[in-house]
Amino acid sequence: MKKRRLAGGVAALAIAIATSVTACASSGSTSTAADSTSGNAINVLDVTATSGATAIYGVQETLGLQAAAAYYNAHGGILGRKINITVVNDNSDPATATALLTQQLTSNPGKYTMVWAGEEGTVSAALIPIMKRYDVFATAVNDGNNACEQASACPNLFTQSGPSSAAEVTDAAALKKAGYTKIGIIADQATYDQSELSYMQPDLQSDGISYDTVTFPPSAVSLTPEMSRLKSDGVQAVFALALGPSAGYVLTARSALGWSVPVQFDVTGSSTDITTLVPQSDLNNVTETIQYCEDIQHNDSAFNLLLKNTPHQLAGNIICPIVGDGWGGIVLLAKAAEKANSLSPSALDKASDTLKITANEVSNPTKCWSSADHEDVCEGPSYYEVVPAGKLMQTRLYPLG
Amino acid sequence: MAITIWTGLVLGSIYALVATGFTIAMIPTGVFNFAQGAIVVGGTFVTYQLLVTSKVPWGWALVLTAFAGAVLGFLCEVLAVRPLRWARGTLDNALVTTVGASTAIIGLIGVKWGYLPLEVPFPGSLRNVRFLGTVASPVEIFTVAAAVVSALALEGLFRYTRRGQASLAVAEDRDPAMLRGVNVSRLSLVAFTAAGAFGGLVGFLIGPITYANASFGATIALYGFVAVAFGGEGSFIGGLLGGLVVGIVATFATTYLGANYGDLAVLALLLATLALRPRGLGGAASARNV
Numbered sequence: 005m006k007k008r009r010l011a012g013g014v015a016a017l018a019i020a021i022a023t024s025v026t027a028c029a030s031s032g033s034t035s036t037a038a039d040s041t042s043g044n045a046i047n048v049l050d051v052t053a054t055s056g057a058t059a060i061y062g063v064q065e066t067l068g069l070q071a072a073a074a075y076y077n078a079h080g081g082i083l084g085r086k087i088n089i090t091v092v093n094d095n096s097d098p099a100t101a102t103a104l105l106t107q108q109l110t111s112n113p114g115k116y117t118m119v120w121a122g123e124e125g126t127v128s129a130a131l132i133p134i135m136k137r138y139d140v141f142a143t144a145v146n147d148g149n150n151a152c153e154q155a156s157a158c159p160n161l162f163t164q165s166g167p168s169s170a171a172e173v174t175d176a177a178a179l180k181k182a183g184y185t186k187i188g189i190i191a192d193q194a195t196y197d198q199s200e201l202s203y204m205q206p207d208l209q210s211d212g213i214s215y216d217t218v219t220f221p222p223s224a225v226s227l228t229p230e231m232s233r234l235k236s237d238g239v240q241a242v243f244a245l246a247l248g249p250s251a252g253y254v255l256t257a258r259s260a261l262g263w264s265v266p267v268q269f270d271v272t273g274s275s276t277d278i279t280t281l282v283p284q285s286d287l288n289n290v291t292e293t294i295q296y297c298e299d300i301q302h303n304d305s306a307f308n309l310l311l312k313n314t315p316h317q318l319a320g321n322i323i324c325p326i327v328g329d330g331w332g333g334i335v336l337l338a339k340a341a342e343k344a345n346s347l348s349p350s351a352l353d354k355a356s357d358t359l360k361i362t363a364n365e366v367s368n369p370t371k372c373w374s375s376a377d378h379e380d381v382c383e384g385p386s387y388y389e390v391v392p393a394g395k396l397m398q399t400r401l402y403p404l405g
Numbered sequence: 406m407a408i409t410i411w412t413g414l415v416l417g418s419i420y421a422l423v424a425t426g427f428t429i430a431m432i433p434t435g436v437f438n439f440a441q442g443a444i445v446v447g448g449t450f451v452t453y454q455l456l457v458t459s460k461v462p463w464g465w466a467l468v469l470t471a472f473a474g475a476v477l478g479f480l481c482e483v484l485a486v487r488p489l490r491w492a493r494g495t496l497d498n499a500l501v502t503t504v505g506a507s508t509a510i511i512g513l514i515g516v517k518w519g520y521l522p523l524e525v526p527f528p529g530s531l532r533n534v535r536f537l538g539t540v541a542s543p544v545e546i547f548t549v550a551a552a553v554v555s556a557l558a559l560e561g562l563f564r565y566t567r568r569g570q571a572s573l574a575v576a577e578d579r580d581p582a583m584l585r586g587v588n589v590s591r592l593s594l595v596a597f598t599a600a601g602a603f604g605g606l607v608g609f610l611i612g613p614i615t616y617a618n619a620s621f622g623a624t625i626a627l628y629g630f631v632a633v634a635f636g637g638e639g640s641f642i643g644g645l646l647g648g649l650v651v652g653i654v655a656t657f658a659t660t661y662l663g664a665n666y667g668d669l670a671v672l673a674l675l676l677a678t679l680a681l682r683p684r685g686l687g688g689a690a691s692a693r694n695v
Contacts, residue, residue, distance in 0.1 A: 193665065219663055221659055223655075225415070225419065225614055226412045229659075230659075248521070280524055
């Protein structure tokens, strides 16, 4: 009997631990930075993914938010108030993100000064109507469907990225420069890659490049049939929109088919260190896209310290731009609040409408928004470049090289 | 066409191996351990840790990965299933608690290894083999062979050994089995532990194909579940057939119709099968002396 009670106690304890781990991994919330008991704190709600397919973005963006909050808190806060970040995990699912944001804004009216609206564009797009309804100032990496190009459709969300097609313009230009007139596109069915695909296709058309497209589900573990189809179509190069392991599947399939076709990965491919997924011999004629990222000149800043101490594995080859997006979110809040001398949603929206953040404070050379366009209108194709796989660390302005 | 068939067979074999793990635990307990997919994924990460990080010889890595899987299976039974039996004597909620266990395992994997895929080496040859118009890697051939051999061997084990028949007796009616002296509680623990060990071995085998990828656990659990439903609950051969059919149908639909149609085709097939044969392909009711 005693043994059974002991076992029961151990089981109950373990279940409690497992439950708490589960809660953290699914939809729980955690607070960091300022003392959360302070009623005077500026509360930022970080709706993101710390698990699931796009956790590779969410985890890093959150690190950037937290680093910037720590930096500002160490330097007196924003308008004299410390920043407190609450993280909720959407498990890489837009529906979960929508439910979490609604729950947080409903149960805590007026609490949040700013929302980080999702780890990637698909999630952010799903959250736009909720942020409009609750009138909360927000930022995110991008909007997924270019909705914020029209500020009226996206009145209180300001994206850290520019037109979503900026990277794809660079990709298409690189393919054109290489002289290809017919390429194959292999794209993950995941919503993120599908939105990128929708931007790439018009760019290819305007560059006079024809294309065949094949898609694959996230559950695929081999892309040999899809690559075989592109091979049969006689494409001159393959452009791959592949997130996570599928980047490796593309190259494994190319090798299995004995095909030496050049493969160019879009910027999502760079989120995985492709060189760790396949043998070196499979990396011939492989290029990937990197987002321009520059050193923030505050040498004692949490951002720089963070980058220096962040495991490379955490973010594939693109730690800097993704962490930089999170960092930029807090800088946007600080600059808008400083300009408006207020933390009200309408004042922050109005101040951000004409805000310009110059070099040395964010990882992009310049960030700016306008009253007509709530994407970063300063960002363009020149913020991206295509480099040989595994050489991302050697790009011209990458700070960690 | 041949490439598509082979790719479907490989994918289906992975689902079949997961279905086999489900069935090992399900026969004596009646519980569908949804955490089996997470245990398989855990096996891929343990394999990575042992082979790449710790440089353990592959033979020892195989044993240790099976052991790690066994520990996870054991913990699933003790933490997610046994308390339900104690509390109300029913296991109706075990699906929910094992989903929780699955999430906990994946969460812990994420904490330890992160969410980026990791390359798991294959100890054997890497040279591709060409046959019947397709191309296959040795690890793919091993995976298909393992799915077939394990399903046949376990079907035989459960049908023709005393302990296996005891499991079937429990599956068919729990109370009479207990009256005949079968220790149901111990059998459940052994079954979950064995299923966990099997899951670890599956992780060791499929890691070189799938990479160690935390996001993959829910996917294979879901498709393994469909394979079991399609093949028939409690049948290893049914699970094998279910997995292969699901893999081939999904791959054909994806390749020739587009990625959006893979899941749709599998769902349509499953609904049609269950409408015609509610107990699945291999789950027909039959009287049997045990």
